[in-house]
Amino acid sequence: MQPINNSKLNMKKIYFISICVLSSLFVQSQSWRNIGPGAGSDLHFVVIQPDNKDVIYAGGDIEGIFKTTDGGITWNNINNNLAQLTYGTTYWINHIRIDPVNYQKVYICTGTGLFVTNNGGQNWQLLYPATIDSISNPPVLTSDIAIDSENTNRLFLGLGDETSDCSMADYLPFNAYDGQWGVYRSLNGGVSWTLTSNGLPDSISVHTIEVISNSDTIILSSNSGVFRSDDGGNSWIPKNNGLPHNNIHEIIVTNDFGSYILTLSLKTLGDITDSTTFNGGIFRSYDFGDSWDDITGNLPQYDVYDSMFYDYWKFDILPDDPSVIYTATNRGSGYYQSGIYATYDEGTTWDLLYTPQIGGWIDSAWFWDGYANDIKFAPSDPSRMVISLIDIEISNDTGYTWNQVFTTQVGNAWKGNGLELMNTESIAFDPINENKSYIGYDDMGLFRSDDNANSFIRLDYHQDPTFDNLSDIDAVKEIYIDPVANNNVYVERFQGSQGGYLEGWTGGGIVFSTDEGVSFTDITGSMPNGRHDIAVDFTSGTPENRIIYSAVFHNGVYKSTDNGNSWININTGLGTDAQYAWDIVINPNNNQEIFLALNSWGLNSGALYKSVNGGTSWTKLNSLAQGDVSKVYINNLGDLYAGVSNSFELSTSGGLYRSTDGGNTFTKIFNYPRIIDVQVNPYNPNFLVIVAQPWYNVTSQQHGIYLSDNNGSTWSLISQNVNHTFFNFARFNPNKPEQIYAGTGGGGLWVCDSIANITYKSELFYDNKFYFYPNPVINELNIVCINAKNEETKYEIFTIEGKNIKELVSKDNNLIISTNDLNKGIYILKITNKFITNSYKFIK
Incomplete structure (x- = not known):
């Protein structure tokens, strides 16, 4: 209003009525649902419970860990208490191992440390390191764990980062590893650990580690080759005779009736301009690594059409028949002959069985890349096979036919079955049709729901669409719907949070649709491509002729008075600070009053500026605390909010600030290093929701979604029941004010249906x-x-x-x-x- x-x-002071009944305990009983179309991000590891082919675990680099107990019909995110930890990159999975005796006991090696569950993932316990609490006790990258099947208290833990090293083919030697390194041994189930790295090279990154049961022999693969210990890990000897180089992906030890066979995948190296320089493939040893035989056979080596080699990361061996090996081309490999390959004669010949098609909303016309991150036989029924890529696919006939197990079609839309993996950037609610909403994903683009977020329609015509002059924009940042003509939709497209960062935010722009997102026109015009943050003045002009402001990171602020047909630079008063333009908002009560947030990524140039003349000139608001401003927001009361951190690159201090006098003065109302979203409930301004993002830091304060029911005087954490708490946003649904939607950086979209009894008469x-x-x-x-x-x-x-x-x-x-x-x-x-x-x- x-x-x-x-x-x-x-105009006098604005008041509000609170005609609602609230329980003081409402924050303790929040129930959240994980919703979306399913899949859409890489899963690098799968493991199948030895006695039950329907129990499958899967993990990726931003998602954490998922589990199905019904063969993929439904999935559950089982990060559980991992999501509430206040440190590190726990969602970064490097390996999943099931205890060979107690199948409810599962180990996960993560970017934070080694965790174990004794109840199939209901809760997790940190095993290594013993403590993570500060710079002196930092997180540790753990890569793999070996469990002695004859004495499951005997564990060998390898440190390193297999996912970073191996998950993308680049035909170059592994990068040097600069984290804590080594192999650790525990003889008491992880209660205590001893470093056992004598003979291992400095800065080794262990990829896989295997223990020969009831013996002192341990085998590992690494970025520095194969190593074997014959004395329980006290000393290690390199075992690389016969290998063309020492860049080893993975190793599997097979017990063939008392004889042990070692099989490994060797990272492909070579000069892509010369097909004869292929150096990689599958190798086998029958003497514990003393010598190695190349069994790559006729596996594809070079794609002549795309001038790319083929790389093979993961493979599996048929239980009880080591002559049968299945492998898959790795991501980053050539395309022409990519897929799942099988040999039935120990590598003499290989057959192409299947090129992954994915299915569901990810049809081959929209996205196609025939790699697989992992491949596994079910030990209890080898006809059951599982592969992982940006989804999970299952075969019940030893790999000849496959089906996706992540989504179900609902009319022309798709409803996920719990495997929600995507980095979710934004949501917008139709102001006229309460059943309609739009969701923006990193990498996977724009979706629309027409049935109250029950199912989702993919709107992008291709995984990396091009709109006129805009390309390299597979991610959606924010979405705006015209409240008068709700078929008109404005969308910020960009390279994604990670892709944009790596590319220096050089790609992106603004697109406009008049048909509910079915088709789009590029309205970036004369503005430079990059990370755009826009504010649309819906009180000006008419539909398709609005005033738009755009803050373009590295380039400044621009304004259009004709819906993007033309743009002018409006940086007067900003000076060199214009390059840090990050977030921009319009005062809903005065469309000439504009606020601009600056984010310098830790260069001490962050700030908040104000314009009182529609952007003609800008004045710095020196009353706000110094720092990068990650978020600026203004509600219908005119209250101004700013999320400030000392450094957006590495946030260690900061908070949420509020001004009730147009920015003349600010009061800190929440203390946390990184506040990246804030919103006031549209029906009751007493209710505020904010996102405190962890950003991979060790902190004593709990990150997540916080809610205030008293205008910011006190706050309560309401995201305890969300199993992925790297949040990107939290928004009230204006059509259902008691409902909050939250987007995560790898766990999809979550919704809480009732935060409190907020009535529409507030x-x-x-x-x-x-x-x-x-x-x-x-x-x-x-x-x-x-x-x-x-x-x-x-x-x-x-x-x-x-x-x-x-x-x-x-x-x-x-x-x-x-x-x-x-x-x-x-x-x-x-x-x-x-x-x-x-x-x-x-x-x-």
Whole structure:
């Protein structure tokens, strides 16, 4: 609701009514649902429970760990208490191992440390390192763990980062590893550990480690070759005779009736301009690594059409028959002959069985890359096979046919079955159709839901679409829907949070749709490509002719008065600070008042600027604490919020600040190093929601989503029941104000259906005499006058152009005006009696 400037009116303090009943315990009982179309991000590891082919675990680099107990019909994110840890990169999975005796005991090697569950993933316990609490006790990259099947208390833990090393083919030697390195041994189930790295080279990154049961022999693969210990890990000897180089992906030890066979995958190295320089493939040893035989055979080596080699990372061996090996081309390999290959004669010949097609909403016309990150036989039924890529696929006939197990079609939309993997950047709710919403994903683009977020329609025509002059924009940042013409949608496209960072935010722009996202036009125009953050003035002009502001990181601020057909640079007063333009908002009560957040990524140039003349000039708000401003937000009351950190690159201090006087003064209302989203409930401004993002730091304060029900005086964590807490945003649903949607950086979209009993009658009112609801209106406008009993009041509705289209006089203090006869648009409601003469905007 937006007051109109009127010389006859003296706008007084804005008050609000809270007609809602709240429990002081509401924050302890929040229930969240994980929703979306399913899949859409790389899973690097799968493991199948030895006695039950339907129990499958899967993990990736940003998602954490998932589990199915019904063969993929449904999946559950089982990060559970891992999601509440206040340190590190716990979602980075390097290996998953099931205890060979107790199948409820599962180990995961992560970017933070080694964790174990004793109950199939219901909760997790840190095993190594013993403590993570500060710079002196930092997280540790753990890569693999070997468990002695004859004595499961005997464990060997390798440190390193197999996922970073191996998950993308680049035909170059492994990079040097600069983390904590070595092999650690425990003889008491992980209670204590001993470093056993004598003979291993400095800075070794262990990839896989295997222990020969009931013996002192341990084998490992690494970025420095194969090593064997014959004395329980006390000393190590390199075992690389016969290998063309020492860049080893993975090693598997097979017990063939008492004889041990070692099989490994060798990273492909070579000069892509010369197909004869292929150096990689599959190798085998029958003497514990003393010598190695090349069994690559006729596996494809070079794609002549794309000038790329083929790399083979993961493979598996058929239980009880070591002559049968299945492998898959790695991501980054050539395309022409990519897929799943099988040999039935120990590598003499290999057959192409299947080229992954994925399926569901990820059809081959939209995305195609025939790699697989992992491949596994089910030990209890080898006809069951599982592969992972950006989804999970299952075969029940030893790899001849495959089916996706992540989504179900609902009409022309898709509903995920719990395997929600995507980095979710944004959501927008249709202001007219409460069942419609838009979701923006990193890498996987734009989706729309027409059924209240039950199922999702993919809108991008290709995984990396091109719109006119815009390319390299597979990610969606923010989405804006015209409240008058809800078929009009504005979308910020960019390279993604990780891709943009790596590429220096050089790609991206703005696209506009007039058909609910079915098709788009590039309206970036003369502005430079890059990371755009826009603010659309929906109170100006008409649909398809709005005023738009765009903050372009590295380039400054731009303005269009004709819906993006032309742009002008509006950086007067910003000086060199213009290059740090990051976030921009319009005051909903005064469209000439614009606020610009600057983010210098730790260069001590972050700030907040204000314009009172539509961007013609800017003034720095020196009253705000110094630092990078990651988020700026202003609510309908005119309250201004800013998330500030000492450094956006490495946030160690900061907080949420609020100004109630247009930025003249600020008060810190929440202390946390990295606040990246804030929103006020549209129906009750007492309710605020914020996102405190971890950003891979060790901190004593819990990250997650915080809620205040008293205008920021106190806060409560409400994300304890979310199993992925690297949040990108949290937003109230304006159509259901008790509902919050939250997007995560690898766990998809989550929704809490009821944060509290917030009723639709929690509305703003002015001068202690008047309020109305809802706004936007659908069929009826409810008006309540306070302290004006039996007072004759005149109600008038005008078009935005000033034409009087509806008028009535009533002494009823609770009035309902039908709006069925109004077209979609912006209107002015004028109320006149002896107590009040005010005009307000509302939207139909």
